[in-house]
Amino acid sequence: MxxxxxxxxxxxxxxIFYAMAEPFKLQLFMYYPAVGKFSTEALTGVGPPIxxxxxxxxxxxxxxxxxxxxxxxxxxxxxxxxxxxLSWVSPFMATLVLIYLARVWFV
Amino acid sequence: xxxxxxxxxxxxxVTLLGAITHxxxxxxxxxxxxxxxxxxxxxxxxxxxxxxAIIVLYILAFxxxxxxxxxxxxxxxxxxxxxGLKTPTGIFEIKEHVAALGLGLLxxxxxxWKESLPDVQKTRTMLTVYLxxxxxxxxxxxxxxxxxxxxx
Numbered sequence: 001m002x003x004x005x006x007x008x009x010x011x012x013x014x015x016i017f018y019a020m021a022e023p024f025k026l027q028l029f030m031y032y033p034a035v036g037k038f039s040t041e042a043l044t045g046v047g048p049p050i051x052x053x054x055x056x057x058x059x060x061x062x063x064x065x066x067x068x069x070x071x072x073x074x075x076x077x078x079x080x081x082x083x084x085x086l087s088w089v090s091p092f093m094a095t096l097v098l099i100y101l102a103r104v105w106f107v
Numbered sequence: 108x109x110x111x112x113x114x115x116x117x118x119x120x121v122t123l124l125g126a127i128t129h130x131x132x133x134x135x136x137x138x139x140x141x142x143x144x145x146x147x148x149x150x151x152x153x154x155x156x157x158x159x160a161i162i163v164l165y166i167l168a169f170x171x172x173x174x175x176x177x178x179x180x181x182x183x184x185x186x187x188x189x190x191g192l193k194t195p196t197g198i199f200e201i202k203e204h205v206a207a208l209g210l211g212l213l214x215x216x217x218x219x220w221k222e223s224l225p226d227v228q229k230t231r232t233m234l235t236v237y238l239x240x241x242x243x244x245x246x247x248x249x250x251x252x253x254x255x256x257x258x259x
Contacts, residue, residue, distance in 0.1 A: 105197025
């Protein structure tokens, strides 16, 4: 089994799921640095949370599942030229979406 | 400890910046003329030879950044928010995102640089350009934030 062929699928899926994680609050967990505690639920009175680790974990998990599923399909699906374009378009598009969402900091 | 990590993070970032910039230059400024200018000589290296080093340095810089993030969240961002400095907080939010997206791209970046595949030149170039922009942005924002809050 040539696992390398799903690398572009993983990268594309990672970008899409990462861009969805913040607006839809899909973090797998939160980290509370003031008390050094991970939690899947919002805690009060323990300082600000870090959602970023949870967004990355969510994107890795979802991209991993999509990539694993792609291994079940014929090789031609993951070696399609479609991925050749999508693997570089997806990070640029995801960045534009995330910059748009970050506009609240600049107004 | 945090100061030492911050210095190592900065040094790794500088090395990564050099490697990714050199690779991007080699892709974008190729020349066939016999007499080459400094810029053309800078770009006349084998860009594929940088790939593994860039991946290792990116992961290292990212992991160090992950360790530095909690102190930033507690010691820096709260102060910036109290001072009403929203723009630095916003540009750092974008840094988080481009750094994470760059990390997720690394498997595709490795695949298109290391596998012998037809018609991948544009994909290689665009992935390298994205990583270069990501690293430059992250480096500059990290530097600005460090200058704003002071050292140590």
